[in-house]
Amino acid sequence: MNVIALVLCFVGALFFFAGTVGLLRFPDTFCRLHALTKADNLGLGMIAAGLALASGSWLVAGKLGLIWLVTMLGGTTNCYLLAHALFAARPNRAPDGESV
Amino acid sequence: MYGILLAGAMAFMLLDAVRILPSEPSGLTGVVDSQMANSGVEHPVTAVLLNFRGYDTWLELGVLLLAVMGVLLFQPGTDLARVQPLARSDAVLRLATSLLLPLAVLVAGYLLWIGKYAAGGAFQAGVVLGAALILLWLSGNATLVILPPHGFRLILVLGFCAFMAVAVGLLIAGQGWLELPPSQAGSLILFIEACATLSIAWTMAALIIGLQPPVSGKQEGGP
Amino acid sequence: MTQELAYSMTGMLLFSIGLFGVFFVPHILRRLMAMNVMAVGVFLLLIAVAKRNADPNPDPVPHAMLLTGIVVAISATAFAVGLARKFHEVSGETDLDGEGP
Amino acid sequence: MTSWLPLLVLLPFAGAVLCLLVRGRGAPAIGVATSLATAALVLFALWSLQTSGPVRVQVGGWGAPLGIDLAVDGLSMIHLIMTAVIGLFISLYANRYYDGYRGGQKDRARELFWPFWLMLWGAMNALFVSADLFNLYVVLELVGLSAVGLVVLTGTRDVLGAGLRYLLTALAGSMCYLMGVALLYAAHGTLDLFAIGALIQSDGVSRAALMLMVTGLLMKTAVFPLHFWLPPAHASATAPVSALLSALVVKASFYILLRLWFDVFPGVTTPLLGNLLGLLGGGAILWGSLQALRQKRLKLLIAYSTVAQLGYLMFLFPVTAGMADGSSLWLQEVSKGTVCHVLSHALAKASIFLSAGLFILAAGTDQMSAMKGLAERMPLTVFSMALAAVSLMGLPPSGGFIAKWLIMHAVLGVGQWWWAPFLVIGGLLTAGYMFMMLRPAFLEPDPGPGLKPVPRLLEVCTLALAMLSIGIGISAANLLNLVMIGNPFSIPGGGW
């Protein structure tokens, strides 16, 4: 049980790492946005699942699930809002600037 | 440059001071533990905050009240009634808000309730609720936030007044100054905390929203 | 060197940095942030002190003091931001001229 | 029977809340009523203290290390009375003042003055009765925020800039104070003012705490060279507010300083620190006076006068620093003199700021050049100004004289004669700027638009305060005996 939990956690952490690397390495804001939200939400989900397994309590598991859902909801909204705002701001500016 | 020197000297003095702080405990843990049974709650921090040192908390609510008064000083009418509303947001944010808001209310209630047993309490609950109100306002729907002036001000002073009311009530009942009788301490604390949560929530909202410019139109007086 | 001591010392450094900022940085908002940094310095010391006797729980009194302190800090910050924005609106300035904070 | 003690705090706060809820014309009425009630309560408290001696109340019934204690002795009581008397007169004055006021946000100022002021009053009462270091911090913040709120009431550029500067300084000051509290708690595990005094030893922690707390409180008290925020704030606020700030608010933080000096840090203070503080006082006297002499605006002059006058308070420290014997005659004397100066300066400065307010009401400006002929047209106002000036100059028989006498006496008595020139020259410089201020009033008035009439009641309030500042000189013996109830200046440990 604990081993599975740990593995889940570490895989989650790897996703986080991937997101962060994406945030660092990708060329423009849109890509960073994309990489980050996807990877992080996934990572958090795995860690939450792992910890829920490790805790062995339904109550805790429920709470972890709730936290995951809330984070996803927030993250998605944020992602959308940022992207939307960026997109709206883009056409007025220099054509195809690589950095936004 | 001499600023850095000054800060350096200060840092030196402080570091030197903490270096020689005694490492053995000299706090009040023991005293708090010995009185926990009489406090009406089970979480020591809440007990200290609302019972042992409740006086401080009352005054702290006063500070909060003053801050919101100071912010609203520049709003006509000292309330949020004439704040320029934000444009209606797009559907995604509205949807998210409509999902997050009830959740936040739930979480606030949960934090308020759990304050009796563990970390949590009026302030944290109030801030969560206040954040939800701000989110609501940000999504362009401010009807719930911007109450009618009298009601709005009443909510702002509610927490501060709840403390006062309890204190006066206890004085009339012959108790000492803010002396909660152990048997009713729990419910009194819950009452105060509930009122304070509401106050803090609207205060937090007003601290942000009150800073927005008022609707254009003649501003009162003017230099 | 214990964990508490390390955090206390961090607090002391933060306090000094904040003090410097409050007095010697021009922009009002930055001064406010510096003030908050100062507050964090104090808070760190208090909490570190509370943890010193973590048997079984940290000392709750500094925790309660801290909660009060946080409320006071956010109140004061909000008030100051309000003043600063109004000041900026009326005068167009972001710094307080002349000496001192 | 000590139920008056919580009421001292409750009553003004309740009034403030009511004023906030009841808007419009109702607020001033509630404000004045609350002021009257609070003043009456303080009178009762005085009677109670005199009949039954110093009081200590445990908030919540928990007792010192765990809960918060409130303590009232003579020193607290004299400050409570000072606040009540001046507060009452300022309330009466403000009630009519804003009617005639011309300037930004008049209506708002008229309404919101009350909740802020009553909060301030409650906070100051709370401050004077508190015996808990952290509680004092919270109260200090209450005082600071409400004072800043009062300053910025009219919302003009000047007040906003001044208010911000004041707020930032006050916040930095209270942070320093709080750091001191944290260090003391870390070392001694209690927050009780008097308990720590018994535990404290002169080590690095205590010294650091002392330095921090003293610095923080000096910032709030506006002691040279940390006074920079005071002149703009006190000069640009409306007159009742200036009076409140100069008379009462700066004294509140000084009160804490006194308490700390005598009750918490007696074993830690060194003559070096004392002399340093004395030097700051001397600097304040010279610098503040010289600045005052350069001013063209009435309220700025008065504000710089406050900077200078606060300097006199600092001579207490060199005289008492490192004194082992609490019953020393000189210690008693300099403490009494300092308290007397606090009182007489508060009364005189309140009066003089209120006079300036009357002049502004009448003339619409506070340029001193516009004061020509004032002595003829507003004799009562000029008379109160002159009376207050007498007290500030420290001329007999005013309270200022008694204060200066006692301080001078103690300073010479302990052989620190080098402070004497500061006192003497300070008096002369005060005379210099005070007469510079009064001088135009006696000139032939310019022909031109006359002065608007001001309500007689306001003039009476002003005069009453000025007369009181003279009067306390005559009844100084009784007042100073009152201060000694509970022996607040006893060096070792103190407490009950």
Place this chain on the structure above:
Amino acid sequence: MGNVYVILELFLVLNLLLGLVRVVRGPTTADRILAIQLFGTTGVALLLVMAHRMEMPSLRNVALVFSLLATLAIVAFTRLVGVTVPPATEAEGRS
């Protein structure tokens, strides 16, 4: 066992540190805001792990609150501040 979770925590903190690089470099405020998003999620994860390892269930509440409120700053940013795009690519902030 505890140590393993500490490693996990360290790893997440490392993530945060890396995210800081983006905050420092920018180049636009939107990028920095994005980093805040990263901090929000990573912080929640970190809190959850800590809650488990240190056996402090309260920390899950902290994480909950954190996840709820992390949204706020970004919503406020887009709604109040708004995004503007610089006319040309700036050299990445080296300061």
Place this chain on the structure above:
Amino acid sequence: MNLHEWLPLLILGSSLLTGICIFFLAEEQRGLRTFLNLAGAFIKLALVVYMVVGMARGETYETRFPIVLGFDFVLKADSLSLLLVGLSSGLWLLTTVYAIGYLEHWKNRSRFFGFFSFCVTASVGVALAGNPITFFIFYEFLTLSTYPLVIHRGSVEALRAGRTYLWYTMAGGALVFTGVVWLHVLVGSVDFREAGVLAVVDPSLYPSLTLIFALLICGLGVKAALVPLHGWLPVAMVAPAPVSALLHAVAVVKAGAFGIVRVVYDLFGVQFADQLGLLTPLTIAASITILYGSLRALTQDDLKKRLAYSTVSQVSYIALGVSMIGATATIGGLVHLVHQGIMKITLFFCAGIFAETVHVKAISNMNGIGRRFPLTMGAFTIGALGMIGVPPVAGFISKWYLGLGAMASGQPWVLLVLLGSTALNAGYFLPVLYRAWFRDPDGPWHEEGPVGRLEAPWMLLVPCLITGLLSLLTGVFAGADWSPLSLARIIAMKEYLP
């Protein structure tokens, strides 16, 4: 408390309350104001007479109550204070009458008379003060109450004079304050007592005491117009004539001189002061002042200025008298306190009459004025001759005793000073008399309104004549039991008969 304890306070109160009441009178309530003024003056005089009679019977009058711990407020009547109290209360009555007439057409009379009363209160307080602290209180009160009188005209010039006056007197006050506080620190609360109280202190304190003496004398010397601290006095001439009269004759200058007397006699004790070697410098300072004042007076054309410099010179006779060892010199100094007051007030009254009725202020315009004002000029002549020291006018008595005293104390050079001063006095007064009596008028006088059947309004003329007559009578009847000379003799005896 019985009457004996209240009487000194009552004497003060009679003018203090008058002053306070007058402040609240409207400008038009002339009759009431006059009544209050005169009533106050008469009551005070009556009280003083009662007290004098009582003291002659051996009663003592003392008010004492503590203000702060170790700090008593003491009013006490002794023979020395009687000298100044009598002078003040007597001359106040006359000056009040004169001032009422003088200020007929001025503005702000209520303010003027209010402070006028305060001023007399202060000078009586100075006289009655029983210890250095009380003395200082009234000394400063005097400064404050005279300042508004000096600037009463409200002109720029008056205000400038007021500022000069204030700087000098405040600085002097500060010195006295320092001295008094220091003294209190060293020896505790001490009351004034004949023959001094300080002789008993520890010799280790002697250097401090010397410094205190210097502080006190310098501070008092400002009001007593000792050179070089006299700068304010000629400038303050812009004040209305009654004020000048008061300043020079009873109040300010006298307070300074009286203070010096108190310090030397009743605080240090003349023998102790001499033992400390403090008196010779004082003698020298006084001598210099006497000569300097007279010299400056010679060159003044403005009558009041000339009189002012004359005051500088004449007041120092008092200091000179007290600074010399020996009863005779003491008598000369003390009696001059009274004599100079009476004579100088006469001269100022006259100068005021000239200025107010015909606008003559400069001596060069006084040609033939004696024909227009025979009575006034007669009084002036008496005063001037007295100043010169012509027998039998009062001034002669003073100079005679001073001269004898100088010989007795073994300082014959002082005699030269006196002679020189007398010559100078003659030098600046005789030309005035000559012009007034023996020159023809330059032209018609610029009359200021009708003056009635007399040469000047009676309220101005009568006080002037009375004081003129008094200057003569105190000289002629110097040997009488109730003359100032007798009183001075009593005081001197006490001082030298420990």
Place this chain on the structure above:
Amino acid sequence: MTPMAWALDGAIMIVMIVLAVRLLLVRDLYRAVILFVVFGLFMALAWVRLEAPDIALAEAAVGAGITGVLLLDAAKKMSRGRGEEEP
């Protein structure tokens, strides 16, 4: 205290100090505000490390929510024209 825990604490402490210094000195106001928000996050971690969940809770709520909004909004209104980067 294990070395791991030390590394954790050390990272938090160092980051806090670095952030505090940088947010005062960094030219761009927005960047300063964002650094402050991040500072708040690390503060919350510090509270957790010091076993103060109450404080962490309050800090999370205030620091992540209120302070950020407050300062971001103010920074928008109070940026200087010159010398500050585009938002």
